[in-house]
Amino acid sequence: MNYVFSSGGGVQSTACLVLAAQGKIPYDTFIFSNVGDKAESPATIRYLEEVTKPYAKKHGIEWIDVAWIDRQGKQRDLYDDLIEQQRSINIPVFMPGGMPGNRKCTEAFKIKPIAKWIKNNAPGCTLGKGISTDEPHRATPSRESDGYTSAYPLIELGYSRSDCLIIAKDAGLPQPPKSSCWFCPFKTTDQWVTMRRERNELFEQAVKLERILQDRRQQLGKDPVYLSSIGGRKGTNLVDVIPEQLGLFGWEPEEGCESGYCMT
Ligand code: SF4
Numbered sequence: 060m061n062y063v064f065s066s067g068g069g070v071q072s073t074a075c076l077v078l079a080a081q082g083k084i085p086y087d088t089f090i091f092s093n094v095g096d097k098a099e100s101p102a103t104i105r106y107l108e109e110v111t112k113p114y115a116k117k118h119g120i121e122w123i124d125v126a127w128i129d130r131q132g133k134q135r136d137l138y139d140d141l142i143e144q145q146r147s148i149n150i151p152v153f154m155p156g157g158m159p160g161n162r163k164c165t166e167a168f169k170i171k172p173i174a175k176w177i178k179n180n181a182p183g184c185t186l187g188k189g190i191s192t193d194e195p196h197r198a199t200p201s202r203e204s205d206g207y208t209s210a211y212p213l214i215e216l217g218y219s220r221s222d223c224l225i226i227a228k229d230a231g232l233p234q235p236p237k238s239s240c241w242f243c244p245f246k247t248t249d250q251w252v253t254m255r256r257e258r259n260e261l262f263e264q265a266v267k268l269e270r271i272l273q274d275r276r277q278q279l280g281k282d283p284v285y286l287s288s289i290g291g292r293k294g295t296n297l298v299d300v301i302p303e304q305l306g307l308f309g310w311e312p313e314e315g316c317e318s319g320y321c322m323t
Pocket of ligand 1: 094150151162164165168239240242243244321322
């Protein structure tokens with residue numbers, strides 16, 4: 060049976076790569092679906108190129124990069140899509156009141172490119188996903204139509220996200236960054252605050268993106284949308300609702316992407 064691991068490029072996926080290199084889990088192929096270099100967190104792109112891929116190569120683990128390639132043969136970038144799409148917004152923005160809108164990003168940019176590769180190269184494989192014991196609700200069962208069986212090796216082994224950080228550290232790897240699109244609305248308020256403090260240039264880009272999306276919605280005569288959950292609840296933009304200091308907020312659930320493809 061083929062074992063393929065869907066890597067999100069973050070903490071849990073890096074730990075799984077180490078466990079595979081150590082022969083503790085049976086995955087010899089890791090696949091990463093790129094949402095586009097303009098959309099993926101720059102820290103994740105750097106970590107993948109400088110740490111993850113060389114480590115996989117050194118340990119004889121095959122690394123596959125896939126992406127959404129359109130009918131014209133062009134690789135799509137989720138950031139470009141957000142700027143160019145005039146009517147729909149395909150990321151999980153928040154509506155006034157705080158309800159998340161529909162999204163297509165994970166399906167189009169992660170699930171479909173990986174499913175296509177599996178169909179052509181490893182039909183019927185076991186597809187591992189990096190869900191740790193702290194977020195079992197994201198470990199969803201496979202559907203018949205998926206063409207593979209999902210598996211959750213970290214949950215089977217009882218490893219949490221903190222265990223994953225230790226696994227990477229003990230293997231001599233620098234700490235993996237949290238992976239996701241830099242503008243992903245599935246961030247907690249504290250994560251936005253950290254971004255504002257530590258990666259202010261990215262925060263400023265997110266502020267601009269939120270305004271672009273709101274201007275477009277206004278032209279269409281629709282309600283505004285917000286990139287942060289707290290902004291949706293308060294009807295306030297990122298720049299006004301995200302303070303520069305941590306610790307002002309109570310515990311918030313990390314919404315995450317229930318599919319287990321992003322943020323792993
Ligand atoms: S990280 Fe967020 S914005 Fe990016 S593809 Fe996943 S759910 Fe969509």
